[in-house]
Amino acid sequence: MSDIAVRVENLGKCYQIGQAKSGDFRQSFGSWMDKLRGRGGEQIAESKEFWALKDVSFEIKKGEAVGIIGRNGAGKSTLLKILSRITEPTKGRFEINGRVSSLLEVGTGFHPELSGRENIFLNGTILGMKRREIKAKFDEIVAFSGVEKFIDTPVKHYSSGMKVRLAFSVAAHLEPEILIIDEVLAVGDAEFQKKCLGKMDEVSKSGGRTVLFVSHNMAAVEGLCARGILLGEGRVSKIGSSIEVITSYLSVNENYEANLSKRVSTGSKRVIFTQMQVLNEEVEFKIVEGCFQVPFYSNIKFILQLKKIEAGGILYFAITLRDISGVKIVTFDNLYSNTGIHMNDRGNVQVVECFCEKLPLNPGNYTVDLWCSDGYETFHNIENACSLEIVANNFYSTGKMHTREKHGFLNIINTWKAANTEH
């Protein structure tokens, strides 16, 4: 018996675009008639192929926890859908040794009219548990969810938080040999998320189970998974230790999109960021693979270009730097200091700048989030708008340098002298 849990070979998935997904009769009948008349060729030329996944190969050993990361549209979800057999691959093959449970969402099949108790059975069965298995674990599931009091109340009367807790509790008590999880931790409150992460950690470490985990939460991937797979445009762009893969995900910024308005973002978009530059005084820092190379302790100037769609008046901004696990390190903003910037021209391109003297971050990779608001409504919020690599230099003129891992994020200049009294 091999120790391979999942083996994927040259997996590919092709979607037809520009063609109706579920057509109507006329269309099918038309193309069928065309085929009869020998005009099939045209039809094929019209619809375009889109490879959501191409030539993906990897192996996962038993008991390994592997994080799959990548930008939106990189093919993560398609890969999980294929591995959990929801959809079939167009090319290639995969084999899975062991009982699989896939959690692409929590609470699949939950029915609002049914009670919590009934939904536990319903959802558990949908996830592939047997009735007696659920019965045996029922009390445990209820206790973990913390909704004991309402277990016989229809789920439609639950708060959304309660629903998620109940749903996750069922999922957390699955005992598959291989667990496939998609981004399900994006829901629920922080405390419950922590509890779930703990439970998953327990599952993968003590249970010796294989876990495949897709997430945008780099801290979770780093904490949970020893190995990582980075997908980019449907292909595997890196396989390695999770730290390596996360670092390359955050710094490489595959298909770095300089145009910020095209980035995946949130907010009402009444004002949008269009471009940003990171300058050292007046000169832009060198960009290596979409990552600004900022020497340690540099003066740094962020120049943000904005376009107003409709809103005018006073605008507030925030620039937040995070480390590679997504932990916020520092925020530069003009909201708390009440120093909003007055903008008046409708529709015009506007530029604001933020200057920070002697950025005291230790060498390492950081990402930059942008936020814009009128103080009430978020207009535009872009996570990971760009990344910075703080590059070690000879700051102390000693050839020695602090590092993020050893000394922490910040370097605050300090002086030392002898303070003992002289004799």
Add this chain to the structure above:
Amino acid sequence: MHKTVVDADKRKLSLNLRELFNYRDLFLILAYRDLRVRYAQTFLGFLWAFLQPAATLLIFTVVFGKAVKVDTGGVPYPLFAITGMTAWSYFAFVLNQSGNSIIGAQEMVKKIYFPRLVIPLSKAVVGFVDFAIGFLFLAVLMVIYKFVPGPNIVYLPVFILLTIISALAVGVWLSALTIRYRDFQHVVPFLVQFGLYATPTAYPAETIINNLPDWAVIIYYLNPMAGVVEGFRWSILGGAAPSEFAYVSFALIGILFVSALFYFRKVERVMADIV
């Protein structure tokens, strides 16, 4: 050791009935869910399951029994009608429910794997409740009219099975077709309405056989339920044995059922992509 292999180049078209059997818990609980939810928050609740057939039976009796005076061969009309209605309404129920079943369950279909056949199958299980209520009506009417069924009754299980299989055959076909062509959402109500007239529920099958040319009768029996309802009634009430035309229906049921399973399997592959 459980092993799953999926290969895009080596697809085999097997029905994989064993896997379906492994998911029996799922289709039972889905049926349970449908039943629980069906009369949730209604004032009359489960009473509705009795009211609907009672009202239909009343109308049939007044219109076809009293006004049109359909020739039932001496059998009291309500008893005659309920035999046809019980089989037909199960068929109609499964058709109505399973046609839209996959679309109704698309959130599940897109998020988790299970043999998709479980969905229309569970609808057939839900229909058993109404089927049983139909039999309850039948039993009560038999007592009222002091009717004792003849030896034909041994064939009843066969016709019950045929009713279920034909309902499933058409239901599974429709559920698979509806995913691709939403047109069938509009076809199903029409089929059910049309089928009620084209099935010997309110009148005996002889009316059709005696008054129409052979080719028309054969077309009539292309309705799978035509033969089934005829046989169903014969096994309970006796009378003339099903005509040879009924075999057209029976053969069609077999063909429809097997082809339904294979067509469904074929569509199942792309179900999550096109639903």
